[in-house]
Amino acid sequence: MRLSLERNIPIDALRGFAIFIMVISNSYDYIFDSNPNIIIRLFLSSAAPIFIFLSGYTFQLSVEKNKPNIEFIKRIIQILVIAFVIDIFIWKLFPVQNFDVLYLISFSLIGMLLLKKFSVNIKLLIALLFALGSFVLRIILQYRFEMKELDLGSLDFNTLSNFYGFDFFKRIIIDGWFPIFPWFSIVIMGAIAKQKIDYINKHSKFFGVLGLILMIIASCLFTFNFKDFYSNRNSYIELFYPVSGLFSVYLLGILGIIFFIITQKSIGVFSKLLFQIVGKFSLFFYFLHSIIIGVFLKIFFTNNLKENHWYGISVLILFWILILIIASLLERYKANLLRNRFFKSLFFIIGIS
DSSP: OOOOOOHHHHHHHHHHHHHHHHHHHHHHHHHHHHOOOOOHHHTHHHHHHHHHHHHHHHHHHHHHHHHOHHHHHHHHHHHHHHHHHIIIIOOOOOSTTTTOOHHHHHHHHHHHHHTHHHHHHHHHOOOOHOOOOHHHHHHHHHHOOOOOOOBTOOOOHHHHHHHHHHHHHEEEEIISSHHHHHHHHHHHHHHHHHHHHHHHOOOOHHHHHHHHHHHHHHHHHHHHHHOOOOOOOTTOOSSSOOOOOHHHHHHHHHHHHHHHHHHOOOOOHHHHIIHHHHHHTHHHHHHHHHHHIIIHHHOOOHHHTOOHHHHHHHHHHHHHHHHHHHHHHHHHHHHTOOOOOOOOHHHHHHHHO
């Protein structure tokens, strides 16, 4: 039996906000012809940390609601199915090889199931090991900045066997898009935050102010050292390839702001209208935004169009309006459609639950 979890408005709003940032960051190279400045790049680097943190937070929320393990397993399978579909049918790639964010979250949920009974102190220690261990492993295993991806046309057995050997292991460990070192530590921190929510609630303003200060400090340092951080990784503009010591300061700032937001009893009307409704269906909209980018923007957005920045901004606005319309329709009709066996199966495959 599926247990229904009460919606958490700030969490849904954060998810929706993360989708909003992700739409911009993942579309950017397709609709603009130049890199944004460092502050915008930092802002656009915030989406993935929010998602990853919330995966741990909502995992612990479900644990405290006594959700059975079979439901976690179903969720892991659902996320992996969507990740496979995106890789195979949208990007035309062999799955798992790049270890994108959905693979990280699904693997991390398996890890969280193993850590479910551990104390907060042990979890914190493990989180620190994954965070600090990433710097050591990058040196030992030699981090590769360039991301080579094997497309479906590469069917040679030797190529496949070599690609899914030690190189594949390294992608998962340290230099995929979202390797478990250090990103699993953020998942764990999300779970710890839920376990210590009373403490965070008492000190929420402190965490918010501290987070803001850390983000400002990191932003200033990034600006002064911009020449060392300007490189795009396969055209992606985020600044966590890899997670450097300086980005770790910014990341801690993001966590501080999240700690403040998750303790709020309500959110503003602006956030509720633009983000919260999207956050209720965040996995589906991650899937949908990949389709729109991989099928439409990649094919139809020419270099001539990219030269007009106002055209790109208009596309982003229309992109988000489309997402809001679909979210409103899902909100209205989802319950009725789930009564139909076909739609129930379809919704599972596309990330609606």
